[in-house]
Amino acid sequence: MNDESVVVIARREDPCTLDGRMLVDEAAACAALYAEDGGQARFCVDDVRSSRSAFVIARAVDGHAIGCGALRRLSFEVAELKRIYRRPEWRGVGALILTFLETAAHDLGYRRVVLQTREANRRAIAFYHRHGYATTEPFGVYAGVGDARCFMKALPPPREM
Numbered sequence: 001m002n003d004e005s006v007v008v009i010a011r012r013e014d015p016c017t018l019d020g021r022m023l024v025d026e027a028a029a030c031a032a033l034y035a036e037d038g039g040q041a042r043f044c045v046d047d048v049r050s051s052r053s054a055f056v057i058a059r060a061v062d063g064h065a066i067g068c069g070a071l072r073r074l075s076f077e078v079a080e081l082k083r084i085y086r087r088p089e090w091r092g093v094g095a096l097i098l099t100f101l102e103t104a105a106h107d108l109g110y111r112r113v114v115l116q117t118r119e120a121n122r123r124a125i126a127f128y129h130r131h132g133y134a135t136t137e138p139f140g141v142y143a144g145v146g147d148a149r150c151f152m153k154a155l156p157p158p159r160e161m
Contacts, residue, residue, distance in 0.1 A: 008058055008066065008093055010100040015045045015055040019065035023057065027068065027085035047072040048082065054104045058086065058093050066090045069097040071105050074114065074140070079105040081115040098131055106155045113155065114139060119147040 014020060024045075048055040048070040058067035067086030074080040081101055086093035105113050114136065117124040133151035142148040 008060055008090070008096060010056050010058040010067075010096050012054050012104070013057045015048055015068075015070065019057055020055065020068065023065055023068035023085060024083055026087070027083045030085065052079075052108050052110075054101065054108075056097060056100050056104070058090075058097050058100075060090075067093045067097050069101050071101050071108075071113065077111040079108070079110040079113050080140075081105075081113050084115075094127060095131065102153070102155065106158075109158065111155055112152055114150060114152045116142045116148050116150045119149050121149075125149060 015024060045055075047053060050073065053070070053072045055070045056068060057065050059065055067090060069084040070082040071079045072082060081098075084094060084097055084101070086097065102113060115128065115133070116138070117128070119125075128151045131153075133153045136150050136152040137143075138145065138148050138150045142150055
């Protein structure tokens with residue numbers, strides 16, 4: 001049930017829990033509409049379990065898992081966002097997950113975040129543009145992928161103590 005007045009929370013969790021695995025699998029199934037393997041070959045749970053990474057699950061107030069997302073270290077200053085997904089009936093949850101991941105990246109000391117989607121995923125491209133992401137050159141494994149669309153966003157400078 002999706003009632004826009006229902007409280008949704010996001011928190012860091014282990015991607016290997018039942019809810020985590022189910023959401024990652026659902027995200028891959030949706031991504032398979034745009035890429036043959038759904039990106040599974042480029043997502044490793046160990047990458048999002050290290051000290052400078054995060055995996056988040058969004059839950060309705062009743063505890064029902066409704067979305068997920070992850071960040072992993074790409075370099076000392078750059079984090080890559082992965083597997084941002086929300087169940088279709090939960091409008092607005094993607095923005096909550098994205099904001100949570102950006103805040104986590106900032107708190108972990110990253111200066112910018114990057115991500116990748118496929119050209120055919122027009123909804124995702126529009127979503128990232130709406131949230132302040134700029135198109136950037138393909139990075140890493142995406143450099144040779146013709147339909148890869150990469151985005152980046154600078155994070156605010158670290159807080160002074």
